[in-house]
Amino acid sequence: MLSGVALLEVRGLRRRYAETDVVSGLDLDVDAGEAVALVGSNGTGKSTVLRCVTGADAPTAGTVTLDGQPLDDRTAAVRTALATVMDDLDYFPDLSVVEHLDLFARAHRVADAEAVVDGVLRDVGLVAQAGQLPGTLSSGQRRRLALASAFVRPRRLLVLDEPEQRLDVEGVAWLADRLVREKADGTAILMASHEPALVEAVADRVHELGSRH
Numbered sequence: 001m002l003s004g005v006a007l008l009e010v011r012g013l014r015r016r017y018a019e020t021d022v023v024s025g026l027d028l029d030v031d032a033g034e035a036v037a038l039v040g041s042n043g044t045g046k047s048t049v050l051r052c053v054t055g056a057d058a059p060t061a062g063t064v065t066l067d068g069q070p071l072d073d074r075t076a077a078v079r080t081a082l083a084t085v086m087d088d089l090d091y092f093p094d095l096s097v098v099e100h101l102d103l104f105a106r107a108h109r110v111a112d113a114e115a116v117v118d119g120v121l122r123d124v125g126l127v128a129q130a131g132q133l134p135g136t137l138s139s140g141q142r143r144r145l146a147l148a149s150a151f152v153r154p155r156r157l158l159v160l161d162e163p164e165q166r167l168d169v170e171g172v173a174w175l176a177d178r179l180v181r182e183k184a185d186g187t188a189i190l191m192a193s194h195e196p197a198l199v200e201a202v203a204d205r206v207h208e209l210g211s212r213h
């Protein structure tokens with residue numbers, strides 16, 4: 001971290017669709033080892049904020065910086081630092097669970113990829129499904145694979161859109177514990193969530209969207 005500069009800084013973020021400001025002037029900071037949660041009713045702009053942060057969408061106004069530099073998802077430094085789990089992870093239909101994770105880890109040049117993948121498979125509870133193709137997984141297992149894909153690669157900032165989706169009660173408890181460990185390892189987390197127990201367990205600060213940002 002540069003002194004006085006949060007790892008992630010969002011300033012004056014505005015996103016207008018047609019004639020409506022979905023997000024109007026959001027400021028937030030997330031530092032290494034911190035988690036910030038975006039909460040609010042359906043349609044209040046949580047995913048829009050996350051997409052503007054990751055570069056999947058372009059803000060109408062405002063800035064997003066990582067280490068004080070404009071966050072540009074085309075740069076190698078940002079692609080190494082930023083791990084996202086959004087709604088839309090696609091899988092290769094002919095690669096197994098373990099092959100997907102191996103691919104992510106090796107593409108990001110993770111040292112000892114095999115051991116890292118083994119550990120994450122155990123952690124997310126997909127050891128028995130390691131050889132299965134994505135199309136044969138349950139929806140909760142596919143969600144666990146999406147989360148696992150973020151945990152096998154380098155990361156300084158995790159951006160998670162409703163990471164609790166489709167997880168069972170035990171899975172949500174595991175996720176809370178895992179995200180607390182991520183923070184302890186110095187990872188910053190920005191997440192949108194509808195799960196109060198997850199927010200309570202993980203978030204250092206909560207931004208409620210939909211009222212005043």
Ligand SMILES: Nc1ncnc2c1ncn2[C@@H]1O[C@H](COP(=O)(O)OP(=O)(O)OP(=O)(O)O)[C@@H](O)[C@H]1O
Pocket residue numbers: 017018022040041042043044045046047048049192
């Ligand atoms: N590409 C788009 N074009 C027009 N409107 C959009 C577009 N993307 C999002 N919106 C609108 O912006 C608003 C915010 O959507 P967003 O997905 O950010 O909400 P959310 O808070 O994540 O909701 P949820 O809790 O349902 O996931 C919604 O009214 C949505 O219809």
